[in-house]
Amino acid sequence: MASTSQFLASLARLSISSAPRPAASSIPRFLAPSVTTQIRCASGGTAQMQARQREKEKLKKKRRQQRFKEYKYAVPSGKGEQFSLCDAMRYLRAAEVGRPPSSVTYEVALKVRTIKNGPVIRNRIRFPYPVKNDTRIGVICAEGSNAMHDARTGGAVAFGEQSMFDLIKANANNLPFNRLICHADSVSALNKAGLGRVLGPKGLMPSLKTNTITKSVKTMMHEMVGAETYREKIGVIRIPIGNIQFSPKQLSENVKTFIESIKADISRMEDRVDKDIIEVVLTSTNGPGFTLNGGFLPTDEKVDPAHLATAM
Amino acid sequence: MVNPGKRMNILKTKVALTRKRTILPPEISRLHMDFALRWNDGHMGPRKFWKTCLPRLKFWNPAVPMIINRSSNNAGPATLSIYFRQAAAAAAAPTTPAGSAPKVNFVTPLAQQPHSSTTNECPAPLPEEGERVVTIEMKHQHSDAILQEFLQKTGATVLQPSPDELNEMRQAEDLKDRAAIDRSIMKKYIDDKRAEERLLARAREEAEAIRLANQ
Numbered sequence: 001m002a003s004t005s006q007f008l009a010s011l012a013r014l015s016i017s018s019a020p021r022p023a024a025s026s027i028p029r030f031l032a033p034s035v036t037t038q039i040r041c042a043s044g045g046t047a048q049m050q051a052r053q054r055e056k057e058k059l060k061k062k063r064r065q066q067r068f069k070e071y072k073y074a075v076p077s078g079k080g081e082q083f084s085l086c087d088a089m090r091y092l093r094a095a096e097v098g099r100p101p102s103s104v105t106y107e108v109a110l111k112v113r114t115i116k117n118g119p120v121i122r123n124r125i126r127f128p129y130p131v132k133n134d135t136r137i138g139v140i141c142a143e144g145s146n147a148m149h150d151a152r153t154g155g156a157v158a159f160g161e162q163s164m165f166d167l168i169k170a171n172a173n174n175l176p177f178n179r180l181i182c183h184a185d186s187v188s189a190l191n192k193a194g195l196g197r198v199l200g201p202k203g204l205m206p207s208l209k210t211n212t213i214t215k216s217v218k219t220m221m222h223e224m225v226g227a228e229t230y231r232e233k234i235g236v237i238r239i240p241i242g243n244i245q246f247s248p249k250q251l252s253e254n255v256k257t258f259i260e261s262i263k264a265d266i267s268r269m270e271d272r273v274d275k276d277i278i279e280v281v282l283t284s285t286n287g288p289g290f291t292l293n294g295g296f297l298p299t300d301e302k303v304d305p306a307h308l309a310t311a312m
Numbered sequence: 313m314v315n316p317g318k319r320m321n322i323l324k325t326k327v328a329l330t331r332k333r334t335i336l337p338p339e340i341s342r343l344h345m346d347f348a349l350r351w352n353d354g355h356m357g358p359r360k361f362w363k364t365c366l367p368r369l370k371f372w373n374p375a376v377p378m379i380i381n382r383s384s385n386n387a388g389p390a391t392l393s394i395y396f397r398q399a400a401a402a403a404a405a406p407t408t409p410a411g412s413a414p415k416v417n418f419v420t421p422l423a424q425q426p427h428s429s430t431t432n433e434c435p436a437p438l439p440e441e442g443e444r445v446v447t448i449e450m451k452h453q454h455s456d457a458i459l460q461e462f463l464q465k466t467g468a469t470v471l472q473p474s475p476d477e478l479n480e481m482r483q484a485e486d487l488k489d490r491a492a493i494d495r496s497i498m499k500k501y502i503d504d505k506r507a508e509e510r511l512l513a514r515a516r517e518e519a520e521a522i523r524l525a526n527q
Contacts, residue, residue: 098362311425
């Protein structure tokens with residue numbers, strides 16, 4: 001008798017998988033005793049099945065939450081005060097009075113509304129008025145090649161192949177350059193030279209990831225001089241945007257260029273990502289942060305924008 | 313990014329500091345301070361003057377260059393030099409409403425003008441043609457005394473803040489008081505918690521001692 005009941009049970013399981021499960025009440029119990037056992041099995045099941053079910057539900061819940069996870073304060077509060085560019089500059093210059101101008105910069109923090117697990121904005125930008133121009137470029141390229149000519153005319157401080165490797169090995173702690181780029185044809189020679197130990201810790205090792213290996217030395221050098229890299233970190237992009245002695249006009253041009261570049265970056269991303277700029281905050285090395293309202297002129301009509309560019 | 317509310321509070325207290333209007337007369341072309349990097353040997357007063365008073369002066373007189381030249385020589389002097397334009401030069405300058413210095417030095421490029429420094433790069437420059445210099449000895453002086461002397465020697469006008477500004481300043485003060493109260497509440501809570509933990513630890517130690525004695 002036991003064998004038939006087992007057989008019935010397997011039959012019932014088959015029928016359930018193909019057709020909707022019959023309601024327990026519609027079938028008299030005495031006709032199909034195995035069906036009742038089947039129901040108990042589906043609702044309770046073995047411990048393993050229950051665990052699997054729980055796992056599935058957890059996963060579902062997780063997936064649902066992640067879709068909406070954003071960084072804190074991702075929504076404009078609307079409570080804060082906003083300042084025009086000249087007003088913010090006036091306050092910041094007052095905060096930075098007496099500091100050596102070489103050690104003080106204006107900085108911008110751009111708050112972006114974004115999901116936590118999405119792609120981040122990351123790019124390089126050239127400002128119309130470079131913040132600092134102490135970029136000294138070294139170029140690794142085959143001796144006597146076209147690239148070497150480009151490097152020489154472009155103003156590289158050091159170039160060559162074997163001579164460069166010797167130079168780097170000889171004075172590793174006092175390199176004449178602070179950026180190093182490599183021509184695509186010299187990559188194998190560079191890898192053979194084994195300079196990773198010297199250049200790696202300094203962040204100078206050319207690699208595709210840092211976008212420092214190129215086929216055209218000329219354009220790469222042009223891009224690098226006065227260029228700044230930026231990257232979105234926990235929903236904010238921060239970048240130095242000007243020297244403290246910049247005039248409001250210069251600073252506004254830099255800010256405009258930066259925001260246009262960010263907008264272009266966002267539009268270039270796939271369309272399922274939607275990011276938008278929430279807040280632009282101007283600050284300085286030691287000063288507080290002022291949210292910009294997009295205006296330029298100072299509220300105090302006694303102050304001329306030209307007054308905000310005197311020696312510090 | 314920082315909590316926007318918190319950031320706004322910090323900003324408001326800092327902005328409130330600039331509310332006491334101190335306007336220099338238009339004859340003043342620039343200021344120069346010379347003192348040491350560290351505070352020993354009477355260099356604390358100038359340092360505090362720089363930190364507490366100078367931002368306010370700079371805010372209300374944005375066009376006046378205020379240069380601070382610091383060095384590591386504590387034995388050296390601490391001087392504040394005020395450069396006055398002579399009457400002729402002041403008259404030649406275009407007249408603008410009081411409160412803004414009329415003439416901005418556009419002649420020499422910015423890179424060649426003296427700038428603030430921490431390595432004694434720009435000592436007080438000699439007065440240009442048609443300029444006269446008044447100096448204040450700041451060594452071993454309190455910053456308030458320096459400010460007093462500065463206001464008297466420059467003839468600066470200190471205007472009373474408007475009701476709105478007064479209100480803002482009061483709000484900043486309130487915030488400070490509120491912060492002190494909150495801090496004391498928090499301190500009491502932490503102290504209580506620590507005391508309780510200490511009591512528990514002692515009780516546990518005693519219990520352990522009794523257990524060991526009984527064995």
